Amino acid sequence: MERETVIITGANSGVGKAAARQIAARGHRVVLACRDPDRAERARREIGGDCRVAQLDLARRRSVHDFTDWARRALGGVDVVINNAADFDLSQTERELTPDGFEKIWFTNHLAPVLLVDRLLDLLVASPRGRIINVSSKGLLFHPFLTVNLDDPMFAKRPFSVSKAYYQSKLAQIMHARWLSRQLTGTMVTANCVNVTNVKLGTDRHPDLPLWMKRVRAVKERFAITPERMAETYVKTALDEGPRNFTGELVEHPFKVVRPPAYATDPHCVARVMDLSYKQLGVGPAVSYEDPEIG
Numbered sequence: 001m002e003r004e005t006v007i008i009t010g011a012n013s014g015v016g017k018a019a020a021r022q023i024a025a026r027g028h029r030v031v032l033a034c035r036d037p038d039r040a041e042r043a044r045r046e047i048g049g050d051c052r053v054a055q056l057d058l059a060r061r062r063s064v065h066d067f068t069d070w071a072r073r074a075l076g077g078v079d080v081v082i083n084n085a086a087d088f089d090l091s092q093t094e095r096e097l098t099p100d101g102f103e104k105i106w107f108t109n110h111l112a113p114v115l116l117v118d119r120l121l122d123l124l125v126a127s128p129r130g131r132i133i134n135v136s137s138k139g140l141l142f143h144p145f146l147t148v149n150l151d152d153p154m155f156a157k158r159p160f161s162v163s164k165a166y167y168q169s170k171l172a173q174i175m176h177a178r179w180l181s182r183q184l185t186g187t188m189v190t191a192n193c194v195n196v197t198n199v200k201l202g203t204d205r206h207p208d209l210p211l212w213m214k215r216v217r218a219v220k221e222r223f224a225i226t227p228e229r230m231a232e233t234y235v236k237t238a239l240d241e242g243p244r245n246f247t248g249e250l251v252e253h254p255f256k257v258v259r260p261p262a263y264a265t266d267p268h269c270v271a272r273v274m275d276l277s278y279k280q281l282g283v284g285p286a287v288s289y290e291d292p293e294i295g
């Protein structure tokens, strides 16, 4: 296999860091795209190999622009983008806005990855085998009727719920990968989504959780898999040779293709969500072919 350049967001901890370690160990160049340069630098030293740090705060539009500008200048090419970072702190009780005025979870977990991919798309298309990996959550199983609220995805008019905001963003990420896979038909770029299961986070994450939530988390962690095990599915989806038509899929540990929620595969719903996302970002998609499923 050729040596590839792999960008992983939020790679200073958890599954992202474990994936970075596994990918670097296979001789690829890994970019740890993280909001905190010190945490990222510590991770880089631990990981070793051809691993570099770049600052990316997905809650800030300017940072996405600066990061992609840097990637163009510094990397010379991008083969894989893994949209791993996510904002999900159960201790958050109030709606928070980004400096650009977007609801923070919707922007960080969905709009920013859409923008990131969009601004790197020509580099991915130029790669002999560009791959986009979005990350969602197996917890969506507990929200079988969830949809993206097209009237109010940013909780401006309805009561804020951190869990609803998070799962809505994760549903949108399945749809984003699905949409990309259709839009990129005819290129060598594939787009898939990995559904992360219950993974050990470590007790230092989200220190502001109330005591009862910490206790629930401690019980959940007893049944959780390690970040390293989960990362194996990222790595296989991102790097292992597969058929070109392995795209638009939802994959779970241990590399098992699963059926996404029906809503997330309905081409009209997917088109509406992505249309809304691009309108909110105020940009047109970098590619727009006719969706063969809609005609």
Ligand SMILES: NC(=O)c1ccc[n+]([C@@H]2O[C@H](COP(=O)([O-])OP(=O)(O)OC[C@H]3O[C@@H](n4cnc5c(N)ncnc54)[C@H](OP(=O)(O)O)[C@@H]3O)[C@@H](O)[C@H]2O)c1
Residues within 6 Å of the ligand: 009, 010, 011, 012, 013, 014, 015, 016, 033, 034, 035, 036, 039, 056, 057, 058, 059, 060, 083, 084, 085, 086, 087, 088, 108, 135, 136, 137, 138, 139, 195, 196, 197, 198, 199, 200, 201, 205, 227
């Ligand atoms: N752990 C689970 O049980 C579980 C279950 C389902 C889905 N997932 C998904 O799996 C993925 C990896 O999570 P994890 O378990 O490895 O948790 P984690 O260790 O908390 O990793 C999340 C990463 O996202 C980064 N991040 C958060 N906000 C960011 C921002 N504004 N800009 C840039 N980076 C930001 C964090 O950076 P900081 O270190 O700076 O905070 C951290 O590196 C996430 O997409 C998560 O939603 C996890």
